Each structure stands twice: as C-alpha cells, then as structure tokens.
Amino acid sequence: xxxxxxxxxxxxxxxxxxxxxxxxxxxxxxxxxxxxxxxxxxxxxxxxxxxxxxxxxxxxxxxxxxxxxxxxxxxxxxxxxxxxxxxxxxxxxxxxxxxxxxxxxxxxxxx
Amino acid sequence: xxxxxxxxxxxxxxxxxxxxxxxxxxxxxxxxxxxxxxxxxxxxxxxxxxxxxxxxxxxxxxxxxxxxxxxxxxxxxxxxxxxxxxxxxxxxxxxxxxxxxxxxxxxxxxxxxxxxxxxxxxxxxxxxxxxxxxxxxxxxxxxxxxxx
Numbered sequence: 001x002x003x004x005x006x007x008x009x010x011x012x013x014x015x016x017x018x019x020x021x022x023x024x025x026x027x028x029x030x031x032x033x034x035x036x037x038x039x040x041x042x043x044x045x046x047x048x049x050x051x052x053x054x055x056x057x058x059x060x061x062x063x064x065x066x067x068x069x070x071x072x073x074x075x076x077x078x079x080x081x082x083x084x085x086x087x088x089x090x091x092x093x094x095x096x097x098x099x100x101x102x103x104x105x106x107x108x109x110x111x
Numbered sequence: 112x113x114x115x116x117x118x119x120x121x122x123x124x125x126x127x128x129x130x131x132x133x134x135x136x137x138x139x140x141x142x143x144x145x146x147x148x149x150x151x152x153x154x155x156x157x158x159x160x161x162x163x164x165x166x167x168x169x170x171x172x173x174x175x176x177x178x179x180x181x182x183x184x185x186x187x188x189x190x191x192x193x194x195x196x197x198x199x200x201x202x203x204x205x206x207x208x209x210x211x212x213x214x215x216x217x218x219x220x221x222x223x224x225x226x227x228x229x230x231x232x233x234x235x236x237x238x239x240x241x242x243x244x245x246x247x248x249x250x251x252x253x254x255x256x257x258x259x
Contacts, residue, residue, distance in 0.1 A: 023132075024162040025125035054132070056158040057226055061219035068219075085151045092229045093222050 004051065005033045011109045013078075014042040019051035022059030030059065034066040043075025046108045055086050060093060067099065076100075078108045115142050116182035121161070123168035123177055123194075128161045131179045135190055142183040144251045152230040153190070153249055159223035160192040160245040167196020167243065187232075190247040198238040 003026040004019030014037055022030055037045060047063065049055070067077045079101045081087055090096045102108040119134050121127035132154045139150045157179075164177040178193040207221060227234055233248035 021129060023125075023128055023158055024165065025128060054154065054158075056155050056162070057220075057222035058162060060222055065219045085148065088152075089155065089226060092226055 003029055005030065007033075007037070010046070010105060013044045013046050013109055015046045015048055015105055017048040017051060021054040022052060022062070023054065023056050024058045027058040027062050031062045031065065034062065035069070038066075038069050038073065038075075043070055043073045045070060045075070046078045046080060046105055048105055049079060049081040049086055050083070052081075052083070052086055055089060057089070057093075060089060060095060063099065064095070078102060078111070080105055080108055114182055114184040116180065119179040119181075120176040121179065123165045123173070123175070125162075125165060127177075128158055128165065131161045131177075131192075132158050134179065135181050138181045138183065139188055139249070143188045143249070144253055145188065145249055146252055149249060149252065153188070153247065156227045156230045156234075156247050157190060157192070159227050160190075160247065163223060163245075164192055164194035164196065164243070167194045167199075171196055186251060188249045188251070191244060192247075193242060193244045195242040198240050198243050201236040201238060 002020045003022065006017040008015045016033065016037065018030065020026065045066070063077070063079070070077045079099050080103070081101055082103050087101070090099065090101065100111065102111060117134060117138050119131060121131055135157045136150050136154045139145050139153055145153070161177060161179065168175060168177065173195060175195040180191045182189055201224070204221065204224060227247070231247045232250045235246040237244045
C-alpha cells in the first residue's frame, strides 16, 4: 500500500502533501516524516490531506502528536481537507475544534 | 437475496488491515444496498477493530491469526472480527479530556472505539481473557428508511 509524502515550501510554511491510505501500517512513516520536519526546524506546517483516500484513528493520532510537538516549539499545524469522508472522522472525534482546517493550501497560507 | 458469507483469516500484521477493509467493502458494495458513504463508514470501523485485534496479538507475541467474517442478507450486513488477545473491559476505557482542553493533545490514541460506535448501526464487544470479538452491523439503507 503506497503512502505518498511530498514536501514543498510555500510562503513561510512547509507543506506536507499526503497521498494514499493512512492506517496502522502507513501511519508510522507519516509520523516519522512529521518528526523529521520538526527536527529540521520546520515549525509552521500545513498537512494537505486532499490526496488521502482513507484515514482512521491512527492517522488522527499522528496529526494530534504533530500538533502537540509543533505547539511545544511555538509552531502550528494546519490542515487542508475538503473531502467529506475524511472530515467526518474529525467531526465525530471533536477534532475539528482542535485543528484549523482549510479548503486549500492558498487559504491556509493566507489565514 | 440469500445469505452470502466471506471468511478471512489474516496474520496479525499491520499490513493486512487494508486487505480486511478491501474484502469487507467489496462484500458491502456487491451484496448490499448500502450507499457509498455507509460503505466508507464500515471500512473505518473494520479498520479500527482489526487494528485493535492486531495490537492485542502483538502484545501477547502470538502467531495466531485474526478472523474476519462477513455476511449479508436481505436486511443487513454483519462483520465479526475475532482475536486471541488478552481481552479488555469495554466499560472501563479511559475518557479523554474535552477537545477544548489543551490536555487533550496528550492523547494520541483511544479514538478507535468511539469512531466504531459512531459509524455503524450496531456494535457489540464480547471480551474475555481468551480474546475479543467485535460484531458490527449495518442495516440496508432501505431498511433504515422504513424505520423512519
């Protein structure tokens, strides 16, 4: 199962575009990449979930851990997601109140 | 429609959770009248239950397989996921702080069972020291319409 993790820079933010399925098998790679970015001093990160086909609670755990890590560095983690099936897991778990979720990378950068 | 069933035994490895999702969603899409959204809901619930099962086997370092059974009839689709882990008390799960509490960020785990409860029509946990069985039920969309 492929998990794509593409990093780019955009107006002072590091954009991590995730593609594929995020579950217990792929989540460790996602977590490691986020930790690497924070270790490299990237403390303003946008995680773009538009290419994600599936995300369960292990993926949510990675994002919660990433947000905690970044906030401890006075940074932030923003999300981009418009897919209702992915947004639904954030809504059910109440995490829409924890994360700032935008419709596009442009909107996140402009926020 | 007569009852159709699928049985799958997966090794207790994280790489096999996607296979369980695939088999159950294929069964749901082919044998039931569930909408795509509800098939997606079921896939998440299956993923959560299989993840818990695999982690239960990991904790015991057992080579035993996780059993995934799925069957459908005119009214509903049912999935049973059975492990041979050491079991848990579903009534004694830790509660998370409210999402508005900064302490909430200390909890990266524990969202799976709340997700299962929210996404399927019925869920039942049977757990003992010999393992856990999770029963997930999705009623067909026209059956739900009839109840409204």
